[in-house]
Amino acid sequence: MSKRTLRKSMGYIKKEYPRTRTIPASWYLSSYKFKFNITHMKPFLDKLKQKKLVGLQCSSCNRIYFPPRQICGKCLVKPDRWIDLRETGRVASFTVTYLKDPETGEVLERPIVCAQLDGADTSYPAQLDPDIEFKDTYIGMPIKVHWAENIKGGLMDIEYYDSIEDSAKDLQPKEE
Amino acid sequence: MGRQVCVASAGFSEHASKRSDVNMPELVNEAIVDCLKRVPSLDIKDIDAFVNGNMPAFEGSNIPELWMTDWMGARNKPLMRVTTGGTTGGSVAIAGYYSVAAGLPGVDNVLAIAFEQQSQGDTSVGLASVAYGEISVMNSLGIPYDQLTLLLSGGAAIGIASYQATNYMRKSKITEEDLARVVVQNRHNAAKTWWAHLKMPDLTIEEVLDTPYISYPLRYGMVCPASDGACAMLFTTEEKAKDICDIPVFVNGVGSIANETALIGYGGSGSGQLDLSEQLGAQKTSEIAFNQAGIHFPRKEIDYAEVYSPFPNQELMWVEKLGLFEENTATKMYETGVTALNGELPINCSGGVNSTNAIGASALERPAVAALQIMGKASNQVPKTVHTSLGHGWGGYVNLVTMMVMADEPVRKY
Numbered sequence: 165m166s167k168r169t170l171r172k173s174m175g176y177i178k179k180e181y182p183r184t185r186t187i188p189a190s191w192y193l194s195s196y197k198f199k200f201n202i203t204h205m206k207p208f209l210d211k212l213k214q215k216k217l218v219g220l221q222c223s224s225c226n227r228i229y230f231p232p233r234q235i236c237g238k239c240l241v242k243p244d245r246w247i248d249l250r251e252t253g254r255v256a257s258f259t260v261t262y263l264k265d266p267e268t269g270e271v272l273e274r275p276i277v278c279a280q281l282d283g284a285d286t287s288y289p290a291q292l293d294p295d296i297e298f299k300d301t302y303i304g305m306p307i308k309v310h311w312a313e314n315i316k317g318g319l320m321d322i323e324y325y326d327s328i329e330d331s332a333k334d335l336q337p338k339e340e
Numbered sequence: 341m342g343r344q345v346c347v348a349s350a351g352f353s354e355h356a357s358k359r360s361d362v363n364m365p366e367l368v369n370e371a372i373v374d375c376l377k378r379v380p381s382l383d384i385k386d387i388d389a390f391v392n393g394n395m396p397a398f399e400g401s402n403i404p405e406l407w408m409t410d411w412m413g414a415r416n417k418p419l420m421r422v423t424t425g426g427t428t429g430g431s432v433a434i435a436g437y438y439s440v441a442a443g444l445p446g447v448d449n450v451l452a453i454a455f456e457q458q459s460q461g462d463t464s465v466g467l468a469s470v471a472y473g474e475i476s477v478m479n480s481l482g483i484p485y486d487q488l489t490l491l492l493s494g495g496a497a498i499g500i501a502s503y504q505a506t507n508y509m510r511k512s513k514i515t516e517e518d519l520a521r522v523v524v525q526n527r528h529n530a531a532k533t534w535w536a537h538l539k540m541p542d543l544t545i546e547e548v549l550d551t552p553y554i555s556y557p558l559r560y561g562m563v564c565p566a567s568d569g570a571c572a573m574l575f576t577t578e579e580k581a582k583d584i585c586d587i588p589v590f591v592n593g594v595g596s597i598a599n600e601t602a603l604i605g606y607g608g609s610g611s612g613q614l615d616l617s618e619q620l621g622a623q624k625t626s627e628i629a630f631n632q633a634g635i636h637f638p639r640k641e642i643d644y645a646e647v648y649s650p651f652p653n654q655e656l657m658w659v660e661k662l663g664l665f666e667e668n669t670a671t672k673m674y675e676t677g678v679t680a681l682n683g684e685l686p687i688n689c690s691g692g693v694n695s696t697n698a699i700g701a702s703a704l705e706r707p708a709v710a711a712l713q714i715m716g717k718a719s720n721q722v723p724k725t726v727h728t729s730l731g732h733g734w735g736g737y738v739n740l741v742t743m744m745v746m747a748d749e750p751v752r753k754y
Contacts, residue, residue, distance in 0.1 A: 174548075175540045184363075191401075209481075238600075256615070259506060260555065261555055262555065288611065302510075303507065319481045
């Protein structure tokens with residue numbers, strides 16, 4: 165269905181305006197150099213290489229950031245304590261995207277989630293297992309990290325999140 | 341303590357997806373002429389200062405306020421520019437309020453102007469440039485660009501809105517039908533407003549639910565359009581307002597508060613907002629603005645509200661977070677007609693942002709319509725007498741909330 169027929173069916177009253185001369189032009193934004201201090205990220209990325217997850221804790225409000233943040237949004241304090249996190253988590257929020265596959269032209273329905281790892285106080289956008297039906301996704305769904313085959317030391321080492329059962333053993337606290 | 345500020349008039353240009361007959365300065369001029377038409381005793385020469393704003397990146401022309409000076413009538417007069425993304429209009433209104441409240445000698449009548457001609461450029465490029473800092477950081481953390489566009493659902497505001505929608509729908513247990521009902525009310529109201537964009541007088545809920553998804557749970561029929569349009573609002577002092585208009589509207593409270601960013605945190609980190617529909621910034625803004633205006637029970641004291649809702653779930657969310665309804669009850673209010681034109685608390689009788697969205701101008705149109713409803717001069721006028729009203733704006737890096745509370749009598753501050 166084209167846009168025009170859609171609008172017609174919804175009873176859209178369109179007003180036509182006379183056209184004046186249009187002069188085409190383009191605005192080229194030259195290359196962009198964003199400054200970003202990477203020092204607070206290094207321990208995090210090093211741990212990712214060992215398939216371990218760590219979050220950065222603010223010493224003032226005890227909020228744990230995953231991925232780490234340079235400054236706490238609440239307290240204006242530099243978080244400095246590294247906390248080990250588990251590989252399980254919950255879906256904090258989700259949506260479904262409808263993107264066209266550039267090769268086959270078919271529309272892919274992919275659930276995209278805001279993942280909150282157990283122990284962390286923040287969420288970040290991530291992908292779910294492509295085999296999970298988008299209708300089965302819900303808020304509060306237990307998930308587990310699925311590591312990529314080639315570990316490079318970046319956020320994409322967590323390729324996607326697997327869904328797990330509510331009673332899965334991974335969710336139980338570890339006995340020391 | 342500053343001076344008491346009044347709104348004397350407000351004006352709009354016609355909104356459409358492509359205003360092919362005018363360019364940007366001509367569009368702005370349309371709104372200014374409409375604004376001054378309502379105050380016949382005032383001429384453009386009597387305007388002392390100008391506040392102006394839009395999002396230049398969204399249409400691809402930089403510093404437009406300087407090359408349209410002549411069309412605004414701002415030659416040899418103080419001119420200030422404000423740009424805060426989606427809330428540009430709200431910030432422009434607040435800047436106009438401050439300019440008058442400051443009590444500078446010779447600055448009494450201030451014209452606040454906000455505009456956007458989105459058909460001129462590529463808005464999605466502008467939106468991407470806003471988030472570019474964060475995107476490049478996430479890219480450096482090892483997420484390739486093609487994955488990032490997938491993660492951010494195309495990178496536009498609808499990505500964040502759909503996360504908010506799923507959070508809100510789970511919390512208040514509503515269905516897509518409830519979202520469609522909000523859209524239908526807005527589009528019907530827009531059909532009665534002369535300047536609105538999406539006029540659909542015969543829209544039904546089934547027709548909205550028949551359209552394809554853009555991003556779950558928001559459908560094509562539910563999202564706001566991209567419009568061309570401008571809005572102007574005249575701020576003046578209490579004494580002058582009584583001379584130039586019949587019913588001066590007193591601005592009693594303003595607030596603008598930025599919360600933590602919603603989806604990605606600063607520097608590619610995690611976001612501290614787990615529930616995106618919680619909106620602590622909006623709660624704080626309404627608290628501040630209502631306190632200034634001396635309103636203690638907004639549910640009873642506010643007669644009319646204009647909220648910034650490009651997407652229907654946001655309209656339900658904002659009316660609750662601004663304290664107009666109890667938590668999780670907004671859907672029932674739309675169902676029973678409390679928010680309709682002849683209801684107890686009419687909301688968005690101009691059609692709202694859901695029907696007309698010229699990004700820079702949208703947040704200025706909210707207080708403008710709210711003020712005109714008190715004056716009794718609005719295009720889609722509420723049948724009951726409006727004593728207090730509010731105009732709300734949302735945007736920035738999806739975290740800034742602005743608000744303006746107005747009434748037909750001033751609050752005496754101590």
